[in-house]
Amino acid sequence: xxxxxxxxxxxxxxxxxxxxxxxxxxxxxxVIAFPGQSPERSAAYRIAAEAVPxxxxxxxxALDMPMTMDRKILGAxxxxxxxRICAFLSRGENVLFLTLGDVSIYSTFGYLQERVERAGFEAxxxxxxxxxxxxxxxxxxxxxxxxxxxxxxxxxLPEGAPAEGTxxxxxxxxxxxxxxxxxxxxxKEAMLVENCGMAGEKIYNSVEEMxxxxxxxxxLIVNDEAEGK
Amino acid sequence: xxxxxxxxxxxxxxxxxxxxxxxxxxxxxxVIAFPGQSPERSAAYRIAAEAVPxxxxxxxxALDMPMTMDRKILGAxxxxxxxRICAFLSRGENVLFLTLGDVSIYSTFGYLQERVERAGFEAxxxxxxxxxxxxxxxxxxxxxxxxxxxxxxxxxLPEGAPAEGTxxxxxxxxxxxxxxxxxxxxxKEAMLVENCGMAGEKIYNSVEEMxxxxxxxxxLIVNDEAEGK
Numbered sequence: 001x002x003x004x005x006x007x008x009x010x011x012x013x014x015x016x017x018x019x020x021x022x023x024x025x026x027x028x029x030x031v032i033a034f035p036g037q038s039p040e041r042s043a044a045y046r047i048a049a050e051a052v053p054x055x056x057x058x059x060x061x062a063l064d065m066p067m068t069m070d071r072k073i074l075g076a077x078x079x080x081x082x083x084r085i086c087a088f089l090s091r092g093e094n095v096l097f098l099t100l101g102d103v104s105i106y107s108t109f110g111y112l113q114e115r116v117e118r119a120g121f122e123a124x125x126x127x128x129x130x131x132x133x134x135x136x137x138x139x140x141x142x143x144x145x146x147x148x149x150x151x152x153x154x155x156x157l158p159e160g161a162p163a164e165g166t167x168x169x170x171x172x173x174x175x176x177x178x179x180x181x182x183x184x185x186x187x188k189e190a191m192l193v194e195n196c197g198m199a200g201e202k203i204y205n206s207v208e209e210m211x212x213x214x215x216x217x218x219x220l221i222v223n224d225e226a227e228g229k
Numbered sequence: 230x231x232x233x234x235x236x237x238x239x240x241x242x243x244x245x246x247x248x249x250x251x252x253x254x255x256x257x258x259x260v261i262a263f264p265g266q267s268p269e270r271s272a273a274y275r276i277a278a279e280a281v282p283x284x285x286x287x288x289x290x291a292l293d294m295p296m297t298m299d300r301k302i303l304g305a306x307x308x309x310x311x312x313r314i315c316a317f318l319s320r321g322e323n324v325l326f327l328t329l330g331d332v333s334i335y336s337t338f339g340y341l342q343e344r345v346e347r348a349g350f351e352a353x354x355x356x357x358x359x360x361x362x363x364x365x366x367x368x369x370x371x372x373x374x375x376x377x378x379x380x381x382x383x384x385x386l387p388e389g390a391p392a393e394g395t396x397x398x399x400x401x402x403x404x405x406x407x408x409x410x411x412x413x414x415x416x417k418e419a420m421l422v423e424n425c426g427m428a429g430e431k432i433y434n435s436v437e438e439m440x441x442x443x444x445x446x447x448x449l450i451v452n453d454e455a456e457g458k
Binding site (some may be wrong): 014018051053107109110126127134140146148151152154157162 | 240247248250252280334353356362367383391439458
């Protein structure tokens, strides 16, 4: 029998935000993969290890996935990672791939899933808490209620973004200068959480307070409701 | 000392998708509130009870919150629920309010939080898995990757919705006829999950397959990526 690849969201940082299912799957399976050059340098691994310490005794697969926009380098790293995973699947062993936040939202898992399914194996997804949900909880605010719309952007704030509803900008750190200018022009207020639930967590409650540059895990919320409070 | 109100997301239906934190808070606290006329008739309570059976021995507060758009009836029910919660908080007891999915996304918790904070008490939010993340996992598909945008609408598909990215329509059941017409006109494909992770779960993989009406917990995903697969 072939093994199954599980993409498992470990949530945004706080190990207690892991699901019962993620913890059970880690306990029940032997091969644990994650993005990173080593377990210590993988945020997803470190979160899981705090919730399930016995993970350290498993077969650990550190999959080097460089953060680059170069499609060729990216493709090659995904190919190599998928090959390493398939080697276990073909021997009948399940592989868990741990990923930050939720597995369906801006995760590298999709690239691995595509390749592993093409090679004839089954992949399953296990949800995790998305970073924007945790950031809203940390700020003590609802994102949306009633008839509000929720718009989520991966990095900057695009021109012509819908004026209605709540806007979340993930990985806003390197685009903050421009985003702050755009928000000032439209007269909107926003909040920023850097490293939500991780070491070095910082909260900024207004556009004025925010720096023009922040870390990679910076999440910005433009929330009409929060302003009204 | 005053008690604290915790808004706790219990996820979309599968009790294993509850977080470690939600389970711990239920075990550690005595007063558990939830929307519904009785524990048996509350989806949020039933999910929590499957994961933490000892909840049945706690002080249970069934808060009747009618599903209506009448602002006066809604406001009165939120006032009454908040009053019942504040009675415990003022005696120094914490209250957990269980809510389906995530607490910051289309939850009634925000209305209670507002009132409870106005009365001088503290409220905290504890994230849960949002239904759209679980629906994507159930369908085995990513929602967004790379530079995709994610747009979430509470009920129907508004005219002039952004053409780019992935669109999620929550509670699509009663609007399905119109949504199907809109999707056919724009030539887009979509998938529907009814009662994700609950009894009576149904999956529709195309606009053609879908009925014109489905249950309250119906979630539709218009995903350019999924089409390409």
